[in-house]
Structure formats: structure tokens, C-alpha cells
Amino acid sequence: MIFLLRRFVVLLCTLASVSFLVFLIPYLTPGDPARKILQARTGELNLDPSAVEAARVRYGLDKPVIEQYWNWGQNALHGDLGLSYTSRTQVSDLVGSALAVTTSLAVAALFIALVAALPLGSLAAIRRGKASDIAITTVTQGFVALPEYWVAPMLVLVFALKLGILPSAGWTGPASMILPAVTLSLRPLSYFTQVTRASMVDVLESPHLTAARSRGLSFAQAMLRHGLRNGLLPVVTLFSIWLAGLLGGSVVIEVIFAVPGMGRLLYQAVTDGDVPVIQAGIVCIVALTVLITTLTDLLYALINPTVRSSNVSR
Amino acid sequence: MSRVDNPAVDNPAVDNTASGALDGVLDPAPSPGAPRIRGLRRLRAWPWSLRVGLFGVLAVVLVLLATPWSAPFDPALQDLSNRLAPPSGAHWLGTDQLGRDVMSRLMWGGRFSVTIAAITLTISAVFGTLLGIVCARSKGVLDEFVMRVSDVLLAFPEMIVAMFLVSILGAGYGTLILALAVAGWTPFARLARALTLEINSRDFIEAAESLGFSRTFIILRHLLPNAFSPLLAHASVRFGHTLITVGALSFLGLGVAPPDSDWGSMLADGLPYMSRAAGLVIYPGLAIFLTALAVTLTGRGINVRPGRQGRG
Numbered sequence: 001m002i003f004l005l006r007r008f009v010v011l012l013c014t015l016a017s018v019s020f021l022v023f024l025i026p027y028l029t030p031g032d033p034a035r036k037i038l039q040a041r042t043g044e045l046n047l048d049p050s051a052v053e054a055a056r057v058r059y060g061l062d063k064p065v066i067e068q069y070w071n072w073g074q075n076a077l078h079g080d081l082g083l084s085y086t087s088r089t090q091v092s093d094l095v096g097s098a099l100a101v102t103t104s105l106a107v108a109a110l111f112i113a114l115v116a117a118l119p120l121g122s123l124a125a126i127r128r129g130k131a132s133d134i135a136i137t138t139v140t141q142g143f144v145a146l147p148e149y150w151v152a153p154m155l156v157l158v159f160a161l162k163l164g165i166l167p168s169a170g171w172t173g174p175a176s177m178i179l180p181a182v183t184l185s186l187r188p189l190s191y192f193t194q195v196t197r198a199s200m201v202d203v204l205e206s207p208h209l210t211a212a213r214s215r216g217l218s219f220a221q222a223m224l225r226h227g228l229r230n231g232l233l234p235v236v237t238l239f240s241i242w243l244a245g246l247l248g249g250s251v252v253i254e255v256i257f258a259v260p261g262m263g264r265l266l267y268q269a270v271t272d273g274d275v276p277v278i279q280a281g282i283v284c285i286v287a288l289t290v291l292i293t294t295l296t297d298l299l300y301a302l303i304n305p306t307v308r309s310s311n312v313s314r
Numbered sequence: 315m316s317r318v319d320n321p322a323v324d325n326p327a328v329d330n331t332a333s334g335a336l337d338g339v340l341d342p343a344p345s346p347g348a349p350r351i352r353g354l355r356r357l358r359a360w361p362w363s364l365r366v367g368l369f370g371v372l373a374v375v376l377v378l379l380a381t382p383w384s385a386p387f388d389p390a391l392q393d394l395s396n397r398l399a400p401p402s403g404a405h406w407l408g409t410d411q412l413g414r415d416v417m418s419r420l421m422w423g424g425r426f427s428v429t430i431a432a433i434t435l436t437i438s439a440v441f442g443t444l445l446g447i448v449c450a451r452s453k454g455v456l457d458e459f460v461m462r463v464s465d466v467l468l469a470f471p472e473m474i475v476a477m478f479l480v481s482i483l484g485a486g487y488g489t490l491i492l493a494l495a496v497a498g499w500t501p502f503a504r505l506a507r508a509l510t511l512e513i514n515s516r517d518f519i520e521a522a523e524s525l526g527f528s529r530t531f532i533i534l535r536h537l538l539p540n541a542f543s544p545l546l547a548h549a550s551v552r553f554g555h556t557l558i559t560v561g562a563l564s565f566l567g568l569g570v571a572p573p574d575s576d577w578g579s580m581l582a583d584g585l586p587y588m589s590r591a592a593g594l595v596i597y598p599g600l601a602i603f604l605t606a607l608a609v610t611l612t613g614r615g616i617n618v619r620p621g622r623q624g625r626g
Contacts, residue, residue: 010462010465010466013462013466014465014466017466018466018470021478022478025478025481025482028482029481029482141610141614142607144554144555144606144610145554145558145603145606145607145610146603147558147561147562147578147599147602147603147606148558148562149561149562149565149578149581149582149599150581150595150598150599150600150602150603151599153581153585153588153595153599154595154596154599156588157588157589157592157595161588161589245471247471248470248471248473248474249471249472249473251473251477251562251566252473252562252565252566255566256585263473266474266477267477267566270477270480270481270568271567273481275481278477278478278481282474282477282478285471285474286470286474289470289471
């Protein structure tokens with residue numbers, strides 16, 4: 001219970017501090033916020049002072065900062081995140097659709113990573129110390145050093161420009177999802193393989209597997225009935241942590257492949273100075289990240305009671 | 315009791331006795347010189363990852379140091395009559411969209427990439443390590459506060475922190491380094507804290523405490539040397555990651571900006587010409603990959619060096 005409460009407090013503090021920081025963006029940048037909003041909207045540098053004053057009142061910028069934060073936060077909680085400066089559409093719509101795209105991309109990438117990593121890691125564990133283990137371990141560890149903004153153009157070069165079997169960019173259907181998802185999957189693939197290998201090595205050496213084998217079960221039977229469940233648990237918990245990480249970590253991929261997701265939305269907003277979108281995007285990503293990691297921790301604590309006690313005593 | 319005159323301080327025997335209690339993971343406070351020579355003699359016993367990695371790191375560092383003298387061309391020298399040329403005797407890796415020599419630009423760009431990553435990592439590692447050690451030694455409110463702050467920071471994806479800071483401060487080297495260091499210190503603080511808690515429970519710390527040594531002295535003389543090797547291994551693995559992230563930010567135009575260019579921005583500049591001159595994209599990315607790979611291998615090698623148990 002204390003554990004639960006503690007996580008909940010951390011979650012609230014994180015959200016409060018992040019949202020306040022994000023809210024402060026227009027005030028931390030040099031210049032008058034009302035002026036900047038008008039400039040971003042009209043593209044004109046010489047603004048009519050009365051228009052600036054009108055904008056100040058309309059956006060509530062004449063009130064004290066704390067009151068503005070209160071209003072902004074209340075609106076945000078009701079799903080009203082304001083209007084985008086540049087496209088003049090509801091920010092919540094923009095963020096909502098972008099979030100759906102990024103989530104599906106992240107899930108696809110993690111699915112690819114998992115499907116490849118589980119057999120690879122298990123194989124490496126079973127053939128520990130042999131050539132196939134060393135090959136798998138070395139190659140997948142090397143994936144960590146691959147810059148994704150290099151892998152992406154290389155894949156485009158081969159599969160889109162040379163072979164012409166996959167689209168090079170865009171978000172038009174399942175085929176356009178393959179290249180970004182594969183690029184994004186390499187890094188989690190590397191970690192998943194290492195974790196699978198490590199935990200399978202533990203399982204293979206565990207007494208209960210030896211006991212199962214000595215009862216006359218074949219290796220495959222023993223693994224299926226007693227080995228896999230224990231061996232794969234750590235990998236599944238990694239899945240959700242990576243899901244959280246990829247939500248804010250796919251910026252470059254989305255820009256390269258023109259995927260209309262959170263990363264590209266946020267990148268566009270930063271280059272255009274579209275403050276409401278930046279604010280909403282950052283708050284959404286951080287909120288989701290914290291929520292997912294908290295849920296994972298809770299789930300893990302449910303499965304494994306030792307985590308609970310060790311956390312309380314800290 | 316005068317600490318300066320205490321013979322135990324300069325007597326390596328004290329540390330050696332203490333190190334008898336250690337079991338492989340932790341080194342004794344090194345007596346200067348000796349372990350290094352022993353390590354070199356056992357070069358053949360080093361894991362291949364350490365040997366290959368160190369060789370790669372040295373090669374990159376030497377090439378980048380020698381660039382002002384060895385680069386064949388001025389990286390900014392344009393030759394518009396010779397644009398997007400394939401590799402030739404004069405231009406080993408060809409020329410880019412403005413007729414500039416790709417190899418010279420790679421060498422000069424690497425100096426930016428590697429230096430920025432190194433500065434960022436040094437700041438994060440030093441700050442994080444000291445903070446972690448101080449937290450573990452002092453415990454209490456400070457420890458709790460720092461750990462909660464690092465919880466919050468860990469929730470921020472790096473690219474989001476960078477974009478947040480760019481939207482406030484504008485793009486530039488300072489922003490770039492700050493953005494990566496803001497969250498970069500947290501893993502070091504956590505690792506240093508965990509190591510310190512582990513080392514703290516050992517006999518030689520208690521011995522030093524009962525001899526009346528100050529907290530600062532114990533940290534500098536006993537804790538840091540013992541935590542150094544695992545921290546160095548972690549730093550090497552982080553370096554590859556930092557180098558890639560610096561490149562990513564430059565790629566997006568949020569980092570190194572014209573007239574300067576690094577590997578990430580070179581890659582981005584080459585993208586529109588990829589179908590005509592693929593090298594413009596291939597070489598900068600390959601440079602990042604190989605450098606990151608060499609440093610990462612070194613880090614893994616440090617972890618599995620003989621006489622040490624791998625950690626994390």
C-alpha cells in the first residue's frame with residue numbers, strides 16, 4: 001500500500017512539474033508572448049500595437065502567471081489544449097491522431113523485435129559458448145551502435161530505390177509501416193536478445209529444469225512446460241518499458257519516413273515555434289511514459305512480492 | 315591526530331591488506347603504476363572486445379587529432395564544376411553537392427561530433443558520480459530528493475528534453491550539451507550510489523573511518539578508485555549512445571549548425587542526393603557507427619577483463 005501511494009505521489013509530482021515547466025515556455029523565451037503568437041499566426045514582423053493588446057486579452061496573457069497556469073491546466077484536463085498557432089486546428093485533435101500513429105509504429109517495432117529476439121536469445125543460451133552464441137551475441141550487441149538515421153536511408157536505398165518493393169516514405173498503409181518499424185526495432189531487438197539469453201541461461205541451469213529432465217521429459221517438453229515461462233517473464237516487462245521509451249524516441253525515424261506521428265508533430269512545432277503543440281506534445285509524452293512505467297512497476301510488484309518490500313525499506 | 319603525518323596514508327600496504335577483503339568486482343585503491351604495467355603484460359589475456367575496441371578508439375582519436383595536418387583539402391573549399399563526383403585519386407571518398415572533399419569534411423566533422431559527445435559525457439559522468447557518492451554517504455533527505463528527481467528526469471525521452479530546450483534557448487552548442495547532460499547524469503548517479511553503498515559496507519572503509527579520516531578523504535582515496543572501473547565501463551557504453559544522439563540532433567538541425575558541420579548534419583545534407591551519390595549518406599553514418607561500436611566494445615571489454623566480474 002505504501003508502495004502504491006509512493007508511486008502515485010511520484011507520478012503526480014512528475015506531471016505537475018513537467019506541466020508547469022512546459023507552461024512556462026512562452027515566458028522563458030525572450031520577447032512578448034502575445035507578440036509571438038500573432039507573429040507566428042500572421043507571419044508579419046511589424047504588428048499593430050492594438051492588435052497585440054487584443055491578443056493579450058483574448059489569450060488571457062494579461063493575468064498573473066499562476067492564474068494562467070491554473071486556467072491552462074484546467075482546460076488541459078478537460079481535453080482543451082488550445083489552438084495550434086500555425087494550422088489553427090484543435091491541438092487535442094492533432095495530438096490524438098499523432099499519438100495513435102506513433103503508438104502503432106512503436107507496437108509494430110517492438111513486435112518485430114520480440115519475434116526476432118526470443119528465438120535468437122534462446123538459441124544463444126542453449127548453445128552457450130559455441131560459435132552460434134558468439135555470432136548472435138556480437139551482432140545483436142553491435143545493433144546498439146547503429147544510428148537509426150543511417151539505417152533508415154540505407155534501407156530506403158536498398159528496398160525503395162534499388163528494389164522498389166517498399167515505399168520510401170509516407171503513411172499510406174501496412175507496406176509503408178515496414179521500413180520505419182524495422183529501423184526502430186533494431187535497438188530493442190538488441191536488448192531483448194541479451195535479456196532473453198541471460199534469463200534463459202539461468203533457467204537452463206535451474207534445479208527444477210534438471211528435475212523435470214530427470215523425470216524423463218525430453219528437452220523440448222521440459223522447456224515448454226517449465227523453462228519458457230520463467231525465462232520469458234523479464235522480457236515481457238522490458239516490452240512495456242520500451243513502449244514508453246519509443247513514444248518519445250522515434251522523432252528521427254518519423255521525420256525521415258514522413259510518418260505523421262508525435263515525433264514529427266513535435267519537431268515541426270519546435271521549428272515553427274508553435275507553442276501550444278509543443279506544450280501538449282511534451283506533456284502527453286511524459287504523462288504516458290510515466291503512466292506506463294508506473295503500471296509496469298505495479299504489475300511487476302504484483303507478480304514478484306520481493307520488489308514491494310525492498311522498495312518500502314529504501 | 316595529524317592526517318598528513320600518518321604513515322598509513324602513504325603506505326600502500328594498508329590498501330593492499332584492505333583489498334584482501336575484495337572479491338574481484340572491486341579493485342583496491344591502486345598503487346600508482348603497478349597495475350597498469352601488469353595489465354599491459356597480460357594484453358593477450360584481454361578479451362578480444364577490449365583489444366579491438368581500444369584499437370578502434372585509438373585509431374579514431376589519432377585521425378581526428380591529426381586532421382589539421384593530414385586532411386587532404388580545406389573542408390569548406392567548394393568546386394562547383396566537380397559536384398557529386400565519385401571516389402577518385404584526388405578525392406578518395408568523392409565530393410559532395412558543392413564539390414567539397416568528402417573525406418576532409420568527414421575528418422573535420424568528426425572533431426565536432428566526438429568532442430561534443432566527450433564534453434557532454436564528461437560533465438554527466440563527473441557530476442553524476444560525485445552526486446551519487448555524496449548521496450550514498452550522506453543518505454537521508456538529500457539522497458531521497460536526488461533519487462526522486464532522477465526518477466522524474468528518467469521519464470523524459472532525451473529527444474524531448476532537447477526539443478524543449480531548443481524551443482526555449484534556440485539551437486546551438488550550449489543547448490546541445492545542456493540538453494544531453496540534463497538527463498545524462500542520472501545513470502551515473504544511480505550506479506555510483508549503488509557502488510558506494512556496496513563499498514561502504516566493506517572493512518577497509520570502516521577501518522579508515524575508525525582511524526579518523528575525513529569524509530572527503532575517504533571518498534577521494536577509497537571510494538572513487540574502487541568505483542572507477544565499473545563507472546568507466548558504463549561511461550564507454552554511454553559514449554556510443556551520446557555520439558549517436560548528438561548526431562541525431564544535428565541531423566534534425568537542432569545541434570551543430572552551418573557553417574560548421576558534424577557527421578549527423580553531413581548525413582542530413584547528403585539525403586537529397588542519395589540516389590546520385592550514396593556515399594554522402596553512407597560514409598558519415600558509417601563513421602558514427604564504427605566510432606560508437608569501438609567505444610562500446612571497449613566498455614564491454616573493461617567489464618569482462620580478467621580478475622573482474624562483469625556488472626550491468
